[in-house]
Amino acid sequence: xxxxxxxxxxxxxxxxxxxxxxxxxxxxxxxxxxxxxxxxxxxxxxxxxxxxxxxxxxxxxxxxxxxxxxxxxxxxxxxxxxxxxxxxxxxxxxxxxxxxxxxxxxxxxxxxxxxxxxxxxxxxxxxxxxxxxxxxxxxxxxxxxxxxxxxxxxxxxxxxxxxxxxxxxxxxxxxxxxxxxxxxxxxxxxxxxxxxxxxxxxxxxxxxxxxxxxxxxxxxxxxxxxxxxxxxxxxxxxxxxxxxxxxxxxxxxxxxxxxxxxxxxxxxxxxxxxxxxxxxxxxxxxxxxx
Numbered sequence: 001x002x003x004x005x006x007x008x009x010x011x012x013x014x015x016x017x018x019x020x021x022x023x024x025x026x027x028x029x030x031x032x033x034x035x036x037x038x039x040x041x042x043x044x045x046x047x048x049x050x051x052x053x054x055x056x057x058x059x060x061x062x063x064x065x066x067x068x069x070x071x072x073x074x075x076x077x078x079x080x081x082x083x084x085x086x087x088x089x090x091x092x093x094x095x096x097x098x099x100x101x102x103x104x105x106x107x108x109x110x111x112x113x114x115x116x117x118x119x120x121x122x123x124x125x126x127x128x129x130x131x132x133x134x135x136x137x138x139x140x141x142x143x144x145x146x147x148x149x150x151x152x153x154x155x156x157x158x159x160x161x162x163x164x165x166x167x168x169x170x171x172x173x174x175x176x177x178x179x180x181x182x183x184x185x186x187x188x189x190x191x192x193x194x195x196x197x198x199x200x201x202x203x204x205x206x207x208x209x210x211x212x213x214x215x216x217x218x219x220x221x222x223x224x225x226x227x228x229x230x231x232x233x234x235x236x237x238x239x240x241x242x243x244x245x246x247x248x249x250x251x252x253x254x255x256x257x258x259x260x261x262x263x264x265x266x267x268x269x270x271x272x273x274x275x276x277x278x279x280x281x282x283x284x285x286x287x288x289x290x
Contacts, residue, residue: 014043014047016170017047017118017120017170018047020118020168021047021048021049021051021118023116024048024051024116024117024118024168025051025052025105025108025115025116025117026051026052026053026054026101026104026105026115026116026117026118027044027047027048027051027052027053027054027117027118027119027120028053028054028056028097028101028117028118028119028120029041029044029053029054029055029056029119029120029121030056030058030119030120030121030125030126030127030130031055031056031057031058031121031122031125032057032058032059032063032125032126032190032192033057033058033059033060033062033063033068033071033085033274034059034062034063034064034186034190034273034274034275035183035186035187035189035190035274035275035276036055036057036071036074036075036276037183037276037278037281038180038182038183038186038187038275038276039121039122039125039187039190039192040055041120041121041122044120050080051080052080052081052082052104052105053080053081053082054081054082054083054084054097054100054101054104055075055081055082055083055084056083056084056085056086056097056121056130057071057072057083057084057085057086058086058087058121058125058126058127058130059087059088059125059126060085060086060087061087061088061089061268061272062268062272062273063085063272063273063274064272064273064274065272067274067277068085068274070277070278071083071277071278072084072085074278082100082104084097084100086130088126088129088133091133094130094133094134095133095134097134098134098161098162098163098165099163101115101117101165102115102163102165108164109163109164109165110164111164113164114164114165114166115163115164115165115166116166116168117165117166117167117168118167118168118170119131119167119168119169119170120170122187122192123192124190124191124192125192127169131159131167131169134159134161134167135159135161135167179285179288180281180284180285180288182206182276182284185202185203185206185207186275186276188203189203189206189207189262189265189266189275190265190266190275191266200255200258200259200262201236201254201255201258203258203262204232204236204254204257204258204259204261204262205232205233205236205258206232207232207261207262207265207275208231208232208233208235208236208261209231209232210232210275211232211235211270211273212228212229212230212231212232212235214273215270215271215273216228218270218271219235219270222264222269222270223235223238223239223242224242225238225242233254235261236252236254236257236258236261237252237254237257239257239260239261240252240253240254240256240257243256243257243260245257245260
């Protein structure tokens with residue numbers, strides 16, 4: 001799937017982040033727990049260099065908990081990285097994040113030496129909600145569409161938290177090119193890419209194929225089917241018929257069915273789903289290199 005998603009304002013944001021990184025002690029990267037690898041911005045490692053990093057697997061209430069545990073173990077094995085799963089349903093864990101910052105930087109977090117933290121993440125992974133929870137008030141606008149972050153507070157997007165932690169917010173930035181085409185689909189499915197940048201039927205077909213293989217029983221239960229369809233396209237046809245989405249001549253309207261499927265994935269109607277595992281991503285990257 002071809003996606004054009006690197007407009008000038010994101011290029012400008014990248015330059016600003018690079019210039020201000022010298023004043024940062026620690027980076028928090030927010031990712032979508034349903035697609036940790038696909039929502040991990042490869043530019044973060046390049047920009048943060050030696051600085052410690054907390055990888056937040058956000059929206060964990062929407063992700064398969066068993067697969068999320070695998071991703072936490074995967075990231076914790078990386079040098080200088082600590083991973084944590086967070087959810088808006090459990091704000092206490094989010095509020096404990098400053099303590100984790102202090103553990104990673106025990107020599108800072110004093111009146112003399114603040115812990116200077118930069119929070120990063122691609123659009124629509126819940127970064128603004130996380131910031132508002134940490135601040136205890138609305139500091140950034142929250143929306144369902146990508147790229148809606150607008151800092152309401154003043155000065156240079158900096159937020160002072162309890163415990164001498166200064167948090168720098170950044171716009172959600174994307175990277176110029178996705179090496180793994182499957183990641184494009186996963187980003188679109190979970191809402192990181194604007195709906196106008198892709199065709200719903202295209203990504204729904206991809207999602208349906210995956211769901212049949214990974215969560216077949218759940219698909220049968222949700223859409224009240226006698227058996228799991230043999231292909232993603234067949235599933236879209238079944239959804240269309242069940243919902244009465246029919247065109248002239250009784251032809252299934254798979255476009256409308258596609259919109260239903262994607263919205264139900266995004267809002268959790270289909271339950272906690274993960275669309276990639278560490279093993280899956282490793283295999284896909286090998287296939288790309290060969």
